[in-house]
Amino acid sequence: MNFDFSEAEKAFVQAVEQFLDQCDTPEVMDVTRENMAQLVDTPERRAFMSKCGERGWLGMGWPKEYGGNETEGVYEYLLNESLARRGAPQIGKGVGIVGKTLIRHGSDKLKREFLPKILRNEVQFAVGYTEPEAGSDAAAMALKATRDGDGWRLNGQKIFSTSAHFADWYWLGARTDPSNKHRGITLFLLHMDTPGLTVQPMPTIGDEITNSVYFDNVYVGDEYRVGELNKGFQYISEALDLERFTMFTFSPIEQRMEELCAYVVTEQCDGRPLREDLVIRQRIAQLVTQTEVARCLGLRFVAKASKGGAAPTTDSSQYKLYATELSKRIANAALDIGAPGTQLRVQTADAPMRGRPELTYRYTVIDTIGGGTSEVQKNIIARRKLGLPPNF
Amino acid sequence: MDLDFSQEQDMLRETVQRLCSESAPLAVVRKMEDDPSGFSEQLWRQMGELGLIGLTLPEEYGGAGQSSVEGAILYEELGRSLAPCPHFASAVMSGGALALAGSDAQKQMWLPQIASGAAVFTPAWLEPQRGFGPQGVQLSAVRDGEHLRLNGSKRHVACAAAATRLLVLARTGNGEHDVDLLLVDPKSPGVEITQQYALAADTQYKVAFKDVRVPLADRIGAAQSGWSTWNTLMHDGIILLAAQAIGGAQRALEMTVQYAKEREQFDKPLGAFQAIAHYLADASAAVDGGTTLVYEAAWTRALGRPVDRLAPMAKLFACQTFRDVTAMAQQVYGGMGFTIECDIQLYFRRAKQLQLSWWDTRYLEELVASAVLDAGQPPRLTEDGRKTFKTPPQPVRAVRSRTELAKDLAEHANQRGRCKTYAEMH
Ligand SMILES: Cc1cc2nc3c(=O)[nH]c(=O)nc-3n(C[C@H](O)[C@H](O)[C@H](O)COP(=O)(O)OP(=O)(O)OC[C@H]3O[C@@H](n4cnc5c(N)ncnc54)[C@H](O)[C@@H]3O)c2cc1C
Ligand SMILES: Cc1cc2nc3c(=O)[nH]c(=O)nc-3n(C[C@H](O)[C@H](O)[C@H](O)COP(=O)(O)OP(=O)(O)OC[C@H]3O[C@@H](n4cnc5c(N)ncnc54)[C@H](O)[C@@H]3O)c2cc1C
Secondary structure, eight states: OBOSOOHHHHHHHHHHHHHHHHTOOTTTOOGGGGGGGGOOOSHHHHHHHHHHHHTTOTTTTSOGGGTOOOOOHHHHHHHHHHHHHHTOOOSOHIIIIIIHHHHHHOOHHHHHHHHHHHHTTOOOEEEEOOBTTBSSOGGGOOOEEEEETTEEEEEEEEOOOTTTTTOSEEEEEEESOTTOSTTSEEEEEEETTOTTEEEEEEEOTTSSEEEEEEEEEEEEEGGGEESSTTBHHHHHHHHHHHHHHHHSOSHHHHHHHHHHHHHHHHOEETTEEGGGOHHHHHHHHHHHHHHHHHHHHHHHHHHHHHTOSSOOHHHHHHHHHHHHHHHHHHHHHHHHHHGGGGGSOTTOTTOGGGGHHHHHHHHTTGGGTTTSOHHHHHHHIIIIITOOOSOO | OBOOOOHHHHHHHHHHHHHHHHHOOHHHHHHTTTOSSOSOHHHHHHHHHTTOTTTTSOGGGTOOOOOHHHHHHHHHHHHHHTOOOOHIIIIIIIIHHHHHHOOHHHHHHHHHHHHHTSSOEEEEOOOTTOOSSGGGOOOEEEEETTEEEEEEEEEEEETGGGOSEEEEEEEOSSSTTOEEEEEEOTTSTTEEEEEEOOTTOOOEEEEEEEEEEEEGGGBOSSTTOHHHHHHHHHHHHHHHHHHHHHHHHHHHHHHHHHHHHHOEETTEEGGGSHHHHHHHHHHHHHHHHHHHHHHHHHHHHHTTOOOTTHHHHHHHHHHHHHHHHHHHHHHHHGGGGGSTTSTHHHHHHHHHHHHHSSSOHHHHHHHHHHHHHSSSSSOOOSSSSSOOOOOOOOOOOOOOOHHHHHHHHHHHHGGGSOBOOHHHHO
């Protein structure tokens, strides 16, 4: 048993931190973008990510034959936590979802075409699973793919395709067999500039954009089919396990808690230090303890993932469930403790804690929804971990 | 980072598991409820033979000299089985006080007996209507030649009738921390013990002291050093109690999951109802997180690092989880859980007892808050190595109204020229 990171891991974190100090410009790093900070959506952020690629930090865990380094998952975790703490973009979809799935199931052509680009950060992806009628029940997706010569014609609609407004390629599931719900979906890679595709941005209450995407007879060649026909949902489920592992970083939660504690330590109300208020002390004690519990739940799956083997699915669901519910409690407490001033919008001069609680309060609504809702996580834990019957 | 146990640690766990299932099945737990001695002689003897009583006591005095991680393993298993034994009172707190602050003579005299189980010691600490802090100790000890004369009364004293010695916390002065630790023979003239029946049926006594004379030689450590000794021991001790609580929570959850798979209503197992399954899933996350937190605290203590933050967190969270999981379990068991016959109630009652004892929620919250808020500088949420909070650079984006922001977002979206513009959208 050892809760410390190894010397080599600590040295890695130091190297990352030094590099981040050099790149610490507001265009690249902004903690007030909350988790959306993971997006590589501006020229400055792209340039930053490319530098990470030059350092060999993209695809670290991939097999050597595909340009990876076969490092343990803990390094990817440490890198992402450092990036998230600074509000820098993070290693996400390309390395984790697209790359790891292509390595397992992609054709040689797709591996050759995409893997090197991912390692060098030359390509950004949008992920298209969700549709208006297929949210939590992702296997219900209906976007129609029909055979057309050497390729396929896509017709229908996706919703909540984050990144679709700037991404180069679209990683999406389409219905290739209407008679089989789970075994009738196929995965495709589609260039975002293909004719017939319309992107409609949807601004969110988290000050970021997601998108609806409409498909009008969009053509995709069969060589851009990923893996076997009708096995897409199986690949998506695998990829979702990988995604949950990297998507919900702990360090922003810890940082918000630290920021709130620092506020309580320094501020006064009616001439009395906030930290002498017993109600506030009690609330801080509870939240700070729960924050440590969330960290521990994260360490559980990192420790397991580092040992190799199957993705620690239920551990990552437990972490996601607990940590995202906690991040909403912390946001709520920060507004209560900061009192009326915390209503002021983020970056307003007079706002306590730089107005971050106000944004966090709006933003963290998505934490318990995106990547599978809390209820869906509970279903996963109940079935896969506790072995409860599947008929709910 | 490695959260696995060593082979030796796994073996220790198996030993305790075997012992508990053989000598402390729930039938024994039931039998010992409200028993005047409060624990099973057979279990206690075997614990002594296996070297478990003195597990964390020093080797030179008959202990096994193991760390708090091994201690937590023992306690997690004791918690799972609800094994009735005076281990915490005797070996951890009383033996711990002697090992930490006792004289050589006291250690040689008592520690081997405590470690073997031949002697049972128990702390007499809490007083009617008083709290867990130093001010809670008001039983007076007044100098009388080479003796101290004790007057006052104590409550919630575990297993007092079976005790060889009481470890009494007594007030010797007016300063907040003027507290002494004294070893008192419960058979001394003036000591009166009365059994009191309580929530967890865990054999508690009221002990009244009327002009009880204690030789100064029976004081542990220097005059008025008692509170500091006690406070140090409590920080170590609550890590083990946290392990006990989380072990209880684990077992209660397992039993409830099992019941939810077997019991059918409306033609389905209870666990097929999401209302029930979601309770259990939430509990699973809390129990696993709590377990890791407990071991983080135990491991930190074993390395000799400070635990003033982690130890109270561990007991606070583990006991809350034990209480919440067992309360939920009562609900899932339905009417059955409300009957004496059903085993889950044994866990439900003990969970609350553990939460209220040896520093309760209120006291622990205060300790955590103090560790985080009173250091006079921005808090470190982490024990070591990891970064402390550093004020991030001030963002440069100007403040915008909602409409301006929506426009910005639309423009941002349109940078690749493939999206509808703001005007098109409105
Ligand atoms: C900002 C944002 C970004 C996103 N990014 C992406 C993306 O890039 N790519 C992508 O494909 N998707 C993305 N999503 C979609 C996201 O994954 C879904 O919103 C999410 O999975 C929930 O689906 P839904 O919104 O349709 O809600 P629904 O599935 O309609 O759920 C509504 C409510 O019902 C509950 N519910 C549903 N099913 C069950 C059940 N079986 N048992 C109990 N309760 C249930 C849910 O928990 C929830 O509380 C994004 C969403 C948002 C808002
Ligand atoms: C002290 C006592 C006195 C009683 N007195 C009487 C009496 O005088 N007359 C009499 O007829 N009965 C009496 N009862 C029985 C009482 O009405 C039942 O205990 C109660 O209806 C619950 O049924 P159950 O105990 O079988 O629990 P179960 O029905 O097995 O329920 C167990 C758990 O599963 C949940 N559950 C069950 N079905 C569903 C569902 N469809 N969806 C979601 N969750 C579900 C329940 O809410 C509960 O949490 C008494 C019970 C007790 C304990």
